Amino acid sequence: MIFDEIHPAFWDRMAHLLGDEFSAFVSSYDSPSRNGLRVNTLKIAPGELLTLAPFDLEPIPWEPSGFTFTDDEHPGRHVHHAAGLYYIQEPSAMTAAALLDPRPGERVLDLAAAPGGKTTQIAAMMQNRGLLIANEIHPKRVWDLAENLERCGARNVAITNENPERLCERFEGYFDRVLLDAPCSGEGMMRKSAAARREWSPALVDGCAMRQAGILDAAARMVTPGGRLVYSTCTFAPEED
Ligand code: SAM
Numbered sequence: 001m002i003f004d005e006i007h008p009a010f011w012d013r014m015a016h017l018l019g020d021e022f023s024a025f026v027s028s029y030d031s032p033s034r035n036g037l038r039v040n041t042l043k044i045a046p047g048e049l050l051t052l053a054p055f056d057l058e059p060i061p062w063e064p065s066g067f068t069f070t071d072d073e074h075p076g077r078h079v080h081h082a083a084g085l086y087y088i089q090e091p092s093a094m095t096a097a098a099l100l101d102p103r104p105g106e107r108v109l110d111l112a113a114a115p116g117g118k119t120t121q122i123a124a125m126m127q128n129r130g131l132l133i134a135n136e137i138h139p140k141r142v143w144d145l146a147e148n149l150e151r152c153g154a155r156n157v158a159i160t161n162e163n164p165e166r167l168c169e170r171f172e173g174y175f176d177r178v179l180l181d182a183p184c185s186g187e188g189m190m191r192k193s194a195a196a197r198r199e200w201s202p203a204l205v206d207g208c209a210m211r212q213a214g215i216l217d218a219a220a221r222m223v224t225p226g227g228r229l230v231y232s233t234c235t236f237a238p239e240e241d
Contacts, residue, residue: 002029005197006190014236029191036091037075039065041124042153044085052080063094065124084151089117092188096181096232097121104129106176111164111219114141116148118181123154132157133175135167164218172221177228180219182212188234209239 003011003026015022037057039046046065050057055073060066068091075081076088097118102108104127110119113134123132134149134157136142142161149157160167185208189196216231223229233240 002191002197005194007200007202009202010187010190010200017236017238032071033192034068034091035071035073036060036066036068036089036094037086038063038089038094038121039067039086040084040120040152041065042128043083049080049085052085054078060091060094063091063098066091066094082151084153087117087120087148087152089121093117093234094121096179096230097125100177100179100228100230102126102130102132102177106130107174107224109133109135109167109171109175109178109219109222111135111167111178111180111215111222112137112182113145113159114138115144116152118179119145119157120148120152120154122179123149123152123157126156128154128156130156133160133171134158135160135162135164137161137163164215168218168221173224175222175227176224178219178223178230180216180229180231182208182215182231182233182240184208184212184233184235184240185237186234187236205235205237205239208235209237212240 014025018025039049055069055075057067057069060068069075100122102122102125107130108122108126110122113119114136119134126132134145136145139161142159146159185200185205186196190200220229
């Protein structure tokens with residue numbers, strides 16, 4: 001039972017935040033999960049993929065290129081995935097790039113980019129035109145990012161492997177749009193990840209909040225006046241959000 005695997009302080013805080021909705025929130029941990037994929041419009045239109053795909057796809061109401069599939073389907077193993085026709089991505093994760101609303105020809109920074117779910121979405125929205133910088137601080141994760149960008153045919157992207165502060169020294173006020181999809185305590189991952197359940201603690205939340213404040217400051221300094229900054233996490237903790 002997932003409930004017992006998670007620190008009681010998490011449930012106490014969620015009960016306080018959600019009030020009457022708390023019992024529905026707890027029940028959601030035992031209901032089947034919904035998997036998502038986003039069609040890579042750099043390579044194929046959503047309608048065309050629907051005619052090709054040998055598995056059932058249900059449209060996601062808020063994302064025209066997003067679809068859900070059930071646990072029995074394995075689109076990640078299909079040759080269409082290897083060909084970059086879609087990216088496996090949680091339906092909720094598709095909202096950050098939609099809110100960033102990048103346009104072809106702009107200068108855009110994805111500051112915490114690996115493995116590239118949102119970078120590939122941004123490149124598709126930019127129709128491969130303009131400059132997209134995808135930064136990832138951890139060298140090992142850069143390889144996954146590069147592989148996904150190549151698979152998806154994203155050609156307007158330069159990858160950097162920098163700490164946000166140092167990037168800021170070169171790019172102050174430079175970008176029309178900056179996405180900071182911040183490293184976080186991952187509360188939104190606790191339903192599907194036993195490691196996320198084990199690792200959560202109030203101290204982890206405090207540590208993440210401190211780190212995020214520093215990265216957010218650097219992110220804000222790189223946006224041009226009148227530009228747009230989107231900050232996203234996969235956690236519920238108010239300290240981090
Ligand atoms: N945007 C990615 C996607 O959609 O596929 C997921 C990004 S993940 C939530 C957060 C990323 O922040 C991780 O790749 C992690 O390595 C990176 N990160 C960790 N510490 C960081 C720091 N101090 N500054 C910038 N990025 C950091």
